[in-house]
Amino acid sequence: MLYWLYTYFNINILHYITVRAGISFFISFFLTLYLMPIFIRWAKSKNANQPIYDKAPKNHNKKAKTPTMGGIVFISSAIFSTLLSAKLNNFFIIGSLFVLISFSAIGFKDDMAKILSSDNQEGLTPRMKFILQTLFAFLVSLFLYLFALNGDFYIPFYKYPLFNMGFFAVIFWTLVIVSTSNAVNLTDGLDGLATVPSIFALFSLAIFAYLSGHAILSEYLFLPNIKGVGEAAIVAMGLIGSLLGFLWYNCHPAEIFMGDTGSLSVGAFIGYMAVITKNEILLLAIGFIFVLETVSVILQVGSFKTRQKRIFRMAPIHHHFEMKGWVENKIIVRFWIIALISNIIALITIKIR
Numbered sequence: 602m603l604y605w606l607y608t609y610f611n612i613n614i615l616h617y618i619t620v621r622a623g624i625s626f627f628i629s630f631f632l633t634l635y636l637m638p639i640f641i642r643w644a645k646s647k648n649a650n651q652p653i654y655d656k657a658p659k660n661h662n663k664k665a666k667t668p669t670m671g672g673i674v675f676i677s678s679a680i681f682s683t684l685l686s687a688k689l690n691n692f693f694i695i696g697s698l699f700v701l702i703s704f705s706a707i708g709f710k711d712d713m714a715k716i717l718s719s720d721n722q723e724g725l726t727p728r729m730k731f732i733l734q735t736l737f738a739f740l741v742s743l744f745l746y747l748f749a750l751n752g753d754f755y756i757p758f759y760k761y762p763l764f765n766m767g768f769f770a771v772i773f774w775t776l777v778i779v780s781t782s783n784a785v786n787l788t789d790g791l792d793g794l795a796t797v798p799s800i801f802a803l804f805s806l807a808i809f810a811y812l813s814g815h816a817i818l819s820e821y822l823f824l825p826n827i828k829g830v831g832e833a834a835i836v837a838m839g840l841i842g843s844l845l846g847f848l849w850y851n852c853h854p855a856e857i858f859m860g861d862t863g864s865l866s867v868g869a870f871i872g873y874m875a876v877i878t879k880n881e882i883l884l885l886a887i888g889f890i891f892v893l894e895t896v897s898v899i900l901q902v903g904s905f906k907t908r909q910k911r912i913f914r915m916a917p918i919h920h921h922f923e924m925k926g927w928v929e930n931k932i933i934v935r936f937w938i939i940a941l942i943s944n945i946i947a948l949i950t951i952k953i954r
Contacts, residue, residue: 633846672863
């Protein structure tokens with residue numbers, strides 16, 4: 602709508618992506634702040650509480666009555682702010698909205714099944730969840746390949762593409778989106794643990810999107826110039842605003858959890874942003890906390906299956922530190938610090954090429 606006002610009434614300030622991204626941020630932030638208490642009251646009245654995994658650390662039992670599916674509110678707020686602020690005929694905006702809606706739908710289905718059964722293990726089967734994630738990620742990747750992106754493959758610290766992946770890019774992008782979606786989902790185990798690293802990652806990727814979409818800045822910084830990708834920064838800033846509003850209620854002790862409705866869609870969108878900005882490899886630094894959590898699970902499962910021994914007291918790794926006696930706040934804040942440092946390192950690569 603704001604871009605329409607610029608087009609028809611020549612309100613020039615609304616032409617700028619930075620202005621509309623800022624507006625998107627504040628709309629989603631205040632909308633989430635307003636709607637979340639209403640949703641929390643409704644969720645409590647319906648007993649829409651987070652079922653606690655029976656093998657989780659015992660201190661998690663106190664969270665049994667905490668409502669979940671807060672992702673419904675902050676994802677909806679981000680979508681609403683995008684519809685108001687972004688250029689809706691932009692291919693990258695269309696892809697962004699598809700990712701947020703489709704992956705939150707998967708999470709919603711999973712959350713509802715768990716809530717109705719009062720069992721953390723009774724959601725979608727891992728197989729079905731993976732099939733749906735792969736399907737939606739493949740569709741958006743194919744859409745990007747056909748209408749918006751080439752298959753050039755970039756790495757950090759090098760200004761030119763290494764090679765063109767051709768149609769294999771669709772498979773690679775699908776893998777990136779699905780992997781990131783599941784990585785954020787694994788990280789969402791403590792109050793605010795996934796929220797703040799997601800904010801850092803989205804902010805870094807919003808910067809990359811804006812720079813790559815700017816013809817002069819991308820040329821100066823030797824970044825790939827991708828026409829129209831700057832608009833995606835508006836979606837990212839809207840999601841950052843809604844996540845900050847969510848954090849107001851999700852910080853320890855949490856009044857609400859995001860659930861799979863939130864974590865799957867946030868993770869998928871982070872992966873999507875990495876794809877459209879050609880930062881699939883740099884995502885290892887941008888989402889370092891998510892990588893750490895995922896690798897800890899892979900190592901734990903692999904070690905137990907091959908040696909019948911555990912590497913960590915419990916995986917993902919944040920549970921390992923809980924079992925060692927670290928208080929929850931200490932784990933959360935230290936992981937936030939690591940996430941901030943890793944994103945600063947990622948941003949430094951902009952100039953080192």
